[in-house]
Amino acid sequence: MIRKISTNNANLLILLIIIQACGGNLGANPQTPPATPAPQIEPAVEENDPEIYPFANEPDLASPFEGQVPKEKSSAQFFVLSGGDSPSGNHYSQYLQTKALFEGIGTRFGDENLSVQFGAGNRGRGSALIADVHKTEVEEKLSYSSLLVGSIYKNEMASKANALDFFKSQISPEAKKLFVIVSDHGMPNATTEGYDDNCINTWGLDPQALGLDSFENRCLTVKELKAKLPTDRPTIYGMSQCFSGGFHQMTVSHDKTSGSIKVNPKVCGFSAAPEDLTASGCTPLVDGPNYKGFERYFTQRIIGKDFITGENLNSGAAKSLLAAHRFANIDDMTTDIPMASSDYYLYELVKQLRSDSIPSQVAKELDFPKEAALGVLEKFSTVYSFQVQDLNFEKLNQMSRTDYSNLVVSKIIEAYPQFEKEAFSTKLADLHSLVIQTQKQMSAIEIKLGELEEPMTELKQNVLNPEWTKALSKGVLADFSSILFQFEKDFVSPNEIENVWLRTSKIMNHIFSKLFVSNPERAIEKSKYLSQRNRLFWKAQGTSEDEKVQAALSKIDELDNQMNVLGEDYSKLEIQYRVLRRIEMIRATMAISELLNQNVSNRRSTSSTQLKLLETCETELSKF
Numbered sequence: 001m002i003r004k005i006s007t008n009n010a011n012l013l014i015l016l017i018i019i020q021a022c023g024g025n026l027g028a029n030p031q032t033p034p035a036t037p038a039p040q041i042e043p044a045v046e047e048n049d050p051e052i053y054p055f056a057n058e059p060d061l062a063s064p065f066e067g068q069v070p071k072e073k074s075s076a077q078f079f080v081l082s083g084g085d086s087p088s089g090n091h092y093s094q095y096l097q098t099k100a101l102f103e104g105i106g107t108r109f110g111d112e113n114l115s116v117q118f119g120a121g122n123r124g125r126g127s128a129l130i131a132d133v134h135k136t137e138v139e140e141k142l143s144y145s146s147l148l149v150g151s152i153y154k155n156e157m158a159s160k161a162n163a164l165d166f167f168k169s170q171i172s173p174e175a176k177k178l179f180v181i182v183s184d185h186g187m188p189n190a191t192t193e194g195y196d197d198n199c200i201n202t203w204g205l206d207p208q209a210l211g212l213d214s215f216e217n218r219c220l221t222v223k224e225l226k227a228k229l230p231t232d233r234p235t236i237y238g239m240s241q242c243f244s245g246g247f248h249q250m251t252v253s254h255d256k257t258s259g260s261i262k263v264n265p266k267v268c269g270f271s272a273a274p275e276d277l278t279a280s281g282c283t284p285l286v287d288g289p290n291y292k293g294f295e296r297y298f299t300q301r302i303i304g305k306d307f308i309t310g311e312n313l314n315s316g317a318a319k320s321l322l323a324a325h326r327f328a329n330i331d332d333m334t335t336d337i338p339m340a341s342s343d344y345y346l347y348e349l350v351k352q353l354r355s356d357s358i359p360s361q362v363a364k365e366l367d368f369p370k371e372a373a374l375g376v377l378e379k380f381s382t383v384y385s386f387q388v389q390d391l392n393f394e395k396l397n398q399m400s401r402t403d404y405s406n407l408v409v410s411k412i413i414e415a416y417p418q419f420e421k422e423a424f425s426t427k428l429a430d431l432h433s434l435v436i437q438t439q440k441q442m443s444a445i446e447i448k449l450g451e452l453e454e455p456m457t458e459l460k461q462n463v464l465n466p467e468w469t470k471a472l473s474k475g476v477l478a479d480f481s482s483i484l485f486q487f488e489k490d491f492v493s494p495n496e497i498e499n500v501w502l503r504t505s506k507i508m509n510h511i512f513s514k515l516f517v518s519n520p521e522r523a524i525e526k527s528k529y530l531s532q533r534n535r536l537f538w539k540a541q542g543t544s545e546d547e548k549v550q551a552a553l554s555k556i557d558e559l560d561n562q563m564n565v566l567g568e569d570y571s572k573l574e575i576q577y578r579v580l581r582r583i584e585m586i587r588a589t590m591a592i593s594e595l596l597n598q599n600v601s602n603r604r605s606t607s608s609t610q611l612k613l614l615e616t617c618e619t620e621l622s623k624f
Contacts, residue, residue: 049483051518060124061153063111064103070110074624077175078105079166082183083119083132083158085204085218087147087513088505089185090119091284092135093291095150096307097183097299102152104303108317109624111154113172118150120207121157125149129207131516134508136285144531145284146524147508147516158184159213160202160220167228177234177621179321180269181302183295185282186241190215195275197221198246210510226250229267234621237269238302238321240295245337246275248344251614259359261348265613268341268621270325272298274585277578280334294338297331298324315392321622326396329408333415335578337585342614346589349607353377353592354432362592365605373595374429381428381591383409397619405590409583416579423583428591431584438577445570449563456559463552464541465496471540483522484529492533504530 082098084090095118102116120132131147156162171178185201188194199219204212212218229235229250239247251267254260272279272294281293286308300306301324304317318324322340329338339347352360353370363370386406388395399407413420422431472493477485495506507530515523541553596608 049515049519049522052521053518054520055125055128055149055517058124058126060127061151063153065106065111068107070108072108072624074109075174075176076109076179076624077113077172077177078109078115078179078181080105080114080116080118080181080183081158081163081200081202082117083150083203084185085201086212086505086509087119087130087132087134087205088508089201090132090134090150090203091282092133092148093281093283093286093296094183095119095133095148096286097295099150099152100303100305100307101181101183101299102154104305104307104317108303113175114154115156115166115170116152116154117156117158117162117166118152119155119158119203120150120205121155121162121203122149122151123153123155124151125517128517130205130210130513132205132513134284138285138287142528142531143285144524144527145504145508145512146527147512149517158203160204160217163200163202163220164224164228167225167230171230175233177236178230179624180235180237182237182239182241182244183299184241186239186243186246186279187219188243188276189219189221191219195243195246196249197223198243198275200225200241205509205513210513212509222247222249226267231266234266234268234617236321236617236622237267238271238298238325239269240272240279240281240293240298242273242278243275244271244273244279245277245339245344247271248275248339248341251341252345252348254348256358259352259361259364261345261352261361261607261610263341263345263610263614265610265617266621268614268617270298270321270341270618271339271344272336274337274339277337280332280336292332292334294328294332294334294336297328301325301327301331318393319623320619321624322618323393323397326404327391327393330391330411333411335575335582337578337582339585340618342611342618343585343589345611345614346592347585350377350588350592362595362607365607366595366599376595377588377591378428379591380594381587383424383587383590385410385413385424401593402590405586409586412579412583416575419576419579419583422580428584428587431580431587435577435581435584438573438580442570442573442577445566445573449566449570452559452563452566456556456563459552459556463548464537467544467546467549468537468540469493471544476536476540480529481525484526487526487529488533492530 080098080101082094084094098116098118102114106114120128120130122128122132128149128151131149133148133150135146135148136143137146182200187199187201189197189199199221202218202220204218206213225247226249237247237250247269248271251264251269253262272281279294281291281295283291285291291308300313301315301318302321304313304315305311306313315327318327325338325340332338349360349362352358353363353373360370360373362368363373366373368376383406386403387410388407396404409423413423422434426434472488477488491507491511512523512527515526541549544550593611596605596611599605599608
């Protein structure tokens with residue numbers, strides 16, 4: 001995805017190819033990142049930041065369920081897991097979402113068989129060692145970052161060790177099924193190729209030492225989680241993190257040598273994205289209309305309430321995870337691509353048919369050549385405009401896969417009418433080719449952007465950063481306190497020199513995480529300075545009389561204009577790629593499902609039997 005980092009002053013716009021908020025490394029052969037030690041804090045800064053702890057005597061949160069009788073009965077156990085690996089990535093939306101899930105499920109079914117692990121495990125400001133939630137505050141025209149203590153009743157730290165311990169020792173023997181709901185960050189596994197063992201990016205910042213744990217100790221992989229799931233009862237999962245579709249591999253196993261695809265009918269679930277794409281939603285700023293995404297709508301359909309406004313939804317709360325997924329899939333008109341395990345399974349069958357090297361289970365079972373099977377898929381892949389008045393959970397539950405597919409595609413075209421032809425008229429094979437072509441165009445732009453960013457980075461590192469150092473010595477921060485000057489000198493400038501472009505994550509994790517607990521007023525003062533620093537930096541460059549600096553600014557402006565044009569092209573292509581890929585997946589899975597249903601009398605069709613088992617898991621076992 002393209003993220004724009006505006007410099008406010010001077011016409012510079014840096015366009016970086018990065019993973020959206022969820023984190024992760026998309027390199028072809030990534031290396032395992034080492035553990036990150038905390039930077040040393042100079043005594044002068046400690047003296048300037050006295051520890052006040054204004055909330056030291058505040059008690060932990062009381063039970064929000066005290067005196068309540070559960071509204072509904074459930075024989076299930078619920079486990080809610082969320083939080084980025086450190087405060088800088090643990091966003092306010094995640095906190096609100098996790099707290100709402102925990103309290104909403106507890107209000108419905110009681111909290112006896114309900115566990116939550118979020119962020120640093122805070123239960124109240126008085127006992128908090130660090131602030132662990134990143135929120136954007138807006139005051140008039142100034143926006144700045146703050147860190148909050150993300151307190152939740154009964155909360156535990158969302159570390160990998162704690163998550164694994166839940167499955168080892170905290171599963172109730174009385175519970176008849178287990179619901180696992182993850183609203184964390186996700187990422188590819190940096191120690192493997194591709195997306196065959198993706199990660200939940202669990203909490204990794206030590207609240208005492210403030211050092212970030214190693215990648216292996218933060219990455220809760222598909223294989224690790226699959227190995228810990230109970231075998232004596234069903235597990236139903238709902239995951240909204242980036243790359244969450246990879247966790248359908250806990251349900252579907254694919255031997256690409258033999259072409260055999262097997263399913264576990266006791267394990268199924270729902271995800272916000274395929275195994276190779278990021279997801280929308282996680283943000284430090286939840287105000288206004290821009291906070292959207294499957295993760296928000298999925299949560300709201302489970303609890304029956306808009307957890308930002310507090311308003312009850314007309315539909316009420318979903319009676320199953322499938323119902324929440326189906327409604328959220330219609331609510332969500334971002335570029336997410338939500339999937340159920342049955343969708344993942346069906347699309348694996350489609351990929352087999354399209355592959356020149358992997359045998360096709362369906363073609364073998366139905367005694368079809370691949371080409372003939374693909375021709376039948378084309379016949380069954382046509383969708384049409386389909387609308388439902390006064391949509392509710394009951395109507396959704398009664399819909400066939402075909403009707404539901406038509407409804408979702410129709411909703412997508414309402415949001416993106418420019419793709420009506422591709423949705424309703426373009427052949428499935430041609431649509432698939434267009435998706436691949438669009439992805440190649442995006443990759444080409446990524447390469448060009450990287451080529452333009454390199455000289456820009458060199459100019460800033462070799463010319464502009466030294467000029468900023470001179471400006472500091474000449475009193476460019478004269479309007480700011482000596483405390484902020486010392487803060488800039490000791491921590492901000494060194495962090496910028498090391499990373500070339502200023503990154504605030506280290507400052508947030510290693511300084512602000514404690515300062516927002518011990519002295520929040522001083523923390524806010526420093527954070528507001530950081531939000532204005534960008535403007536000061538470019539103002540210092542613009543007033544410089546050094547010819548090298550002015551030449552560097554001119555060149556950066558030229559490179560920036562080129563990157564702006566490429567960035568706009570990339571953004572359009574990204575929307576096209578994601579929307580068309582979503583439509584193509586819906587049409588393809590609908591088509592192969594119909595192919596299997598047409599041949600259900602064939603006793604050799606293991607694929608048909610496995611589809612029915614998965615659909616039973618989703619429709620029956622996902623009921624609360």
